[in-house]
Amino acid sequence: MDALWFDPNTFGAWFGTIVGGGGGTLCGLLGALCGILSPQGKGRRFILGGMFLFFIVGLLLVATGLVALFNGQPYGIWYPFLLSGFVFAIVNGALIPVIRKNYEEAENRRIAAKSIRVG
Template sequence: MDAPWFDPVTFGAWFGAIVGGGGGALCGIWGALFGILSPRGKGRKVILGGMFLFAIIGLLLIATGLFALLKGQPYGIWYPFLMAGFVFAIVNGALIPVIRKNYQQAENRRIAAESIRVG
């Protein structure tokens, strides 16, 4: 076992506060923006880009956690990386098809409304 990268107790507290609290709040805000903008068909690139970014951050956290686990780091070091990574990757990754569908529905509504106006 290598020497711990950080003090496990202190690391868990700070990592949980910053990544869990801060990252979770950002994901929540991003989800609210998605809920407001997607029915209107606005902000597609920004919303999808953000979701991809959060999913990629999750995958990087998973990779870091697995690396720490394989290097023999204590539970308090590898577990926060894996837990946050799985939550970020699964939640945001699973919402990407939903977001695409919402934007497609908004586009279909726009086209239908335009065809009614034109006649």
């Protein structure tokens, strides 16, 4: 086994606070904004960009967790990376197509309303 990357207890506390608390809060706020803005067709680039960013961060966390696991790091080091990475990647990755569909529906409603007003 290689040398420990971090003290597992201290790392768990800080990682849980920063990534779990902070990242989870930001992801939740992005989801709330998505629920408000996507039916209106607003903020498409910001919302989809944010979701894609969280998806990429999740994949990077999973990769880091796998490297830690295969390097023989203790459970307290690799598990937080894998857990938060899978949550970020799966939740955001699964919602990207749904959000795109919401924006397409909003655009179709806008086009239909415009055609009713004009014609």
